[in-house]
Amino acid sequence: MRFTRLGILGALAFMPAFAQVSNESLPQDTAGKMVPRYHGPIRDNTDHGNGTATSSNWSGYAVLGSAFVWAKGSWVVPVANCSGVKRDQYAAMWVGLDGYTSTTVEQTGTDSDCVGATPSYYAWYEFYPRASVEITSVPVKPGDSISAIVYYDSANTTFYTEIIDVTTGKSFITGAKVSGAVRSSAEWIAEAPCCTITGGILPLSDFGTVNFGEDASGVPITNAASDQSTTAGIGGFPAVDVIEINKYGTTSSPQISNCSAVSTDTTSFSCTWAAQ
Numbered sequence: 001m002r003f004t005r006l007g008i009l010g011a012l013a014f015m016p017a018f019a020q021v022s023n024e025s026l027p028q029d030t031a032g033k034m035v036p037r038y039h040g041p042i043r044d045n046t047d048h049g050n051g052t053a054t055s056s057n058w059s060g061y062a063v064l065g066s067a068f069v070w071a072k073g074s075w076v077v078p079v080a081n082c083s084g085v086k087r088d089q090y091a092a093m094w095v096g097l098d099g100y101t102s103t104t105v106e107q108t109g110t111d112s113d114c115v116g117a118t119p120s121y122y123a124w125y126e127f128y129p130r131a132s133v134e135i136t137s138v139p140v141k142p143g144d145s146i147s148a149i150v151y152y153d154s155a156n157t158t159f160y161t162e163i164i165d166v167t168t169g170k171s172f173i174t175g176a177k178v179s180g181a182v183r184s185s186a187e188w189i190a191e192a193p194c195c196t197i198t199g200g201i202l203p204l205s206d207f208g209t210v211n212f213g214e215d216a217s218g219v220p221i222t223n224a225a226s227d228q229s230t231t232a233g234i235g236g237f238p239a240v241d242v243i244e245i246n247k248y249g250t251t252s253s254p255q256i257s258n259c260s261a262v263s264t265d266t267t268s269f270s271c272t273w274a275a276q
Contacts, residue, residue, distance in 0.1 A: 001172075004160070012172060016020075020101045023208065028242070034164060034214060035124060035132040035133065035134050035212075036089065036131075036195075037132060037195060037202065038126070038128060038129075038131065038132060038155075038194045038195075039092050039094060039105070039107060039109070039126050039128070039132055039191055039193050039194075040057075040099065040105055040128045040129070040193075040194055041098075041099035041100070041102070041103060041104075041105055041128065042055045042057065042058045042062075042099055042100055042245070043055060043056045043057045043058075043194075044056040044057075044250075045058075045100070047082075047243065051104070051239065051240075051242060051243060051244060052244045052245075052246070053243050053244070053246075054245070054246050054247070054248050055245055055246075055247055055248070055252070056192075056201050056247065056248060056250045056253065057191055057192045057193070057194065057201045057247065057248045058093065058187075058189050058190075058191050058245050058247060059189065059190045059191075059245055059246050059247040059257035059258065059259050059267065059271045060187060060188050060189035060190050060191075060212070060245055060259055060269075060271060061187065061188050061189075061202060061223075061234050061242065061243065061244055061245065061259070061262065061269065062100040062186065062187045062189075062245060063184050063185065063186050063187075063225055063234060063237045063241050063243070064100065064142065064184065064185050064241040064243070065182070065184065065185070065186075065225075065228070065229065065230060065237070065241060066184060066227055066229075067159065067183055067227055067228040068097050068098075068152070068183040068184070068185070068225060068226065068227040069151065069152055069154075069183075069226045069227065070097075070149060070150040070151040070152065070226050071096065071097050071149070071150050071186035071187070071188075071224070071225040071226075072095065072147070072148070072221065072222055072223070072224050072225070073094075073095030073147075073148055073149075073188045073212065073222060073223050074145065074146060074148070074166075074209055074212065074213060074217035074219035074222040074223065075093050075110075075145075075211060075212040075213075075216070075217060076143060076144070076145055076146070076210070076211050076216050076217055077093070077110050077112060077121060077140050077141065077142050077143060077144045077146060077186075078091075078093070078112050078142065078207040078208055078210040079112065079119070079142040079143075079207070079208060079268065080112040080113055080114050080119040080120070080121070080142075080205045080206065080207060081171050081205075081206040081207070081208060082114035082116070082117045082118060082119050082205070082206075083117060084112045084117065085116060085205075086117075087116075087155045087203060088114060088115055088116065088203075089113065089114040089202070089203040089204060089205035089206070089255075089269040090107065090111060090114075090192060090193050090202050090203070090204070090205055091111065091112050091113065091190060091191070091192065091204055091205040091206075091207045091210075091273070092109055092110070092111045092124075092189075092190070092191045092192075092193050093109050093111075093146075093189070093190050093191075093207075093210055093212075094107045094108060094109025094110075094148070094187075094188075094189055094191065095107065095108065095109065095148045095149070095150060095154075095186075095187065095188055095189075095223075096108070096109075096150050096183070096186070096187050096189070097150050097152065097159070097183055097185065097186055098181055098182065098183060098184060098185060099128070099185065099187060100185035100187060100243070101182075101184050101185055102180075102181070102182045102184050102185070103129075103180065104127075104128055104129065104178050104179075104180055104181045104182075105126065105127075105150075106126075106127055106128075106152075106159040106161065106162035106178055106181065107125070107126050107128070107144075107149050107161070108123070108125040108126070108148045108149075108150065108162070108163045109123070109124060109126065109148065109163070109189075109194075110122065110123050110124070110140050110146055110163075111124065112142070112205060112207050112210075113182075113205055114206075119142075121139075121140050121141055121142065122134050122135070122136075122139070122140065123135040123139075123140050123146075123163050123165070123172070125161045125163070125172075125174060127159065127176045127178050128178045130176075132193075135163065135172045137170065137172055138163060138164075138165055138170045138172050139165075139168075139170070140165055143167070144165050144166070144167040144168065145165075145166040145167050145216075145217040145219060146163065146164070146165060146217070147163075147164045147166050147217065147219045147220060147222065148161070148162065148163040148164065149161070149162050152181075152183060153175075157177055158176065158177050159176060159177070159178055159181065160173060160174070160175040161174060161175070162229075166217070166218070166219060166248075181197055183212060183227070186225035186227075188189070188212050188223055188234065188269075189211050189245070190207070190247075190257055190259075192204035192247065192255070192257075192269045193220065193251045200250075200251075200252035200253070201250055201252050201253040202253060203252070203253050203254070203255060204247065204253055204254065204255035204256075204257065204273065205273075206255070206273050206275075207273050208272070208273060209270050209271065209273070210270065210271050211268070211270045211274045212268065212269055212270065212271075213262075213263070213265065213267035213269060214265055214267050214270030215263055215265060215267075215268035216268065216270075222267050223266075223267035223269075225237075226235075231275055232266065233262075233265070233266030233267040234262050234266060234267060234269075235262040235263075235265075235266030235267070236266045244259055245259070246258045246259060249276035254276045255273060255274065255276060256273075256274050256275075256276055257271050257272065257273050257274070258271065258272055258274070259271040259272075260272075
């Protein structure tokens with residue numbers, strides 16, 4: 001799907017709804033719980049200057065710009081292949097703002113983890129450097145189509161995240177102010193989380209291949225973002241501002257993840273796990 005003028009207007013039509021919701025009136029997941037891991041900014045980033053970069057924790061895509069207002073993404077929850085796993089492993093899929101050239105990240109997504117040999121799936125949100133919060137009111141399972149958005153409301157300087165399990169219809173929205181956020185990038189990422197803010201990257205669980213974008217999820221107006229000059233799918237941003245990121249292996253997280261080019265619909269790509 002290409003982003004026509006009418007399509008963009010459709011994408012923006014739901015945005016004012018966030019501005020009408022105060023932090024006090026947001027629905028809260030009272031059973032939500034802090035997750036003892038962080039999904040954070042890119043680490044050990046090497047930008048190769050040719051539209052690609054490598055990192056020790058991220059794989060996926062980032063687009064660079066200024067004054068980003070929103071980023072929307074979709075993906076299909078991948079299976080965590082945990083057979084024979086003895087040490088816990090983690091894989092997070094998310095959409096967010098900031099984190100590529102800045103120290104905060106405003107994000108929401110899902111995890112496909114291995115607790116030993118047992119798969120574990122859940123939705124979460126995070127306003128890094130605050131800890132991640134599991135969204136227990138939106139249970140997820142492999143094969144579910146997920147749609148998520150991060151939106152900045154300049155009227156009250158608040159970031160909002162919303163995640164929807166399109167397959168089940170369950171959804172959750174929350175908001176927070178984030179000190180120091182510069183809104184310099186938008187991302188669609190498969191990540192190996194970190195154990196603490198300063199700790200090492202955790203092992204990346206075997207998620208096989210995760211598919212982002214409309215081709216797989218069926219979600220329209222997706223894997224798109226809007227900053228002060230561009231509103232488009234990933235492939236609709238100026239090529240100089242689009243970065244494909246691939247994860248390399250480290251001592252604490254030896255697994256890798258390599259991503260495909262963005263398809264002709266400007267929104268869709270996949271990332272594939274591999275042992276180093």
